[in-house]
Amino acid sequence: MRGALGLLLLLLAVCGSGAQEEGGGGGQVGEVRGSEFQKKSQRDVAEESTEQSIATPDIWAEVKALRDMVVEQRVELRNMEARVESSESQLIDTKYHMEQLQRENSVQATELISLETRLSSSESKTSNLEKQNAERPKVAFYTALTNSGHVGPFNTEVTLKYSKVFTNIGNAYNPATGFFTAPVKGVYYIQFTVCGYNLGYAGLFLYKNNHAIMYTVEYNEHAGMEYFTNALALELLAGDEIHMRLPSGHSVFDNDSNHNTFSGFLLFPM
Template identity: 55%
Template sequence: MRLVRGLLVVLLSLCGSGAQEEGFTKVVEIREFQETAPGDTAGDSIGPTTKQTTPDIWAEVRALRDMVVELRVHLQLLQRENSDLQTRLSSGESQLLVSKSRIEQLERENAEKPKVAFYAALTDAGYVGPHNTDTTLKYSKIFTNIGSAYSPATGFFTAPVKGVYYIQFTVCGNHTGLMGVYVYKNNQRIMFNVEWKEDTLYKYFTNSAVLELMAGDEIHLVLPSTYSLYDDRDNHNTFSGALLFPL
């Protein structure tokens, strides 16, 4: 009895395993049939469409990379231009400072430099001379006397500083006879100008000199004896001078 039961169990087991293998085989065949079925056209069309509509991510990445490279180059150019501009600006500021410093230096030098200039006419009285002796001419009508180096009371110009001076004079006469002047530096006669007049018309001459003078040196004009001049409100006889530069 026990032997019969054991055989039945074995047979049932064999039948069950065979059915499972047959079912598994059918499932495999059905799946293979579905995958290779000619009517499944929808699957065939979905694949290519999906590939066509899917964006090319790597192409976009490359495009972004190229854009970044271009922006980086542009930024470098802007930085270089900014550096050049700052350099030029710094150079311009330096030149401006140098120019300002030079101007201030010139202003100081000009402020420290002595200013000397004078211009005077002789008289409104008309005839001057002739005299029996040489006479110092006193140019009494002052138009310019910067530095107060000329004295109308004495007729002397006194150099306030050592330097080079420009001296000029104009002589006029309208009387028959001799007209002229001596030019003195201190007690030394350094110039003599003379003219002979044969009529009563106005006659003029002008002369000038550039002199190196020490501080305290004096310049004055002298009318020689027997000579005559003429001056009035029109200022025919003048005496002037100026400091060209100190030494």
């Protein structure tokens, strides 16, 4: 603005000087004023030019500073965008891992529920078996005949009384009579071992109640020990009796080595 004003004043001074020359010289005072005005206008133009030369570098410096600031802000913005993208990527990865963990936890929870169900079922079955075993009668016996040595031969059948009782769970065997009495209906496993020492027959009858259901015999041709063992599974009613008889003319041998034995146990009730 000041530069334009100075330029206008300079033009006016030049025009005034030209008019004075064309009018044949306007006087000494006009010349002096015109000269002073011209000098003043030149000083103003010089000052304005100096001010412009001083102000221009400041403007460019500010523009450069603004440009640098914009560049820095753009760089910072890009860095922020990169960090945001990185954070979003990490967030996506974290979300994916969380979803994967949730799926795995869901599968494990399902497996755990299934395992708990099977365990509960197994515990229930075990409890039932324990209850059944607790309620199931326990029957087992194991006996040996005598320590006196030779038994027989006799002229009649003789009921053998196995006097050495090693096991008698359920007290189903009576050593005073030689009878085993079934306490419950079921299938029983019965076994006996016979040892003969004398020359001749060694054998036994196995009786169920009053009926012989098995006869086992060996003929000993030489004086010496002869062994045989037999066993069977019998379905017995509660109260049925099992005992062993020595046939007439037969003999057996037993001592503290327990050569002749009689045993049995309940396989399962019915």
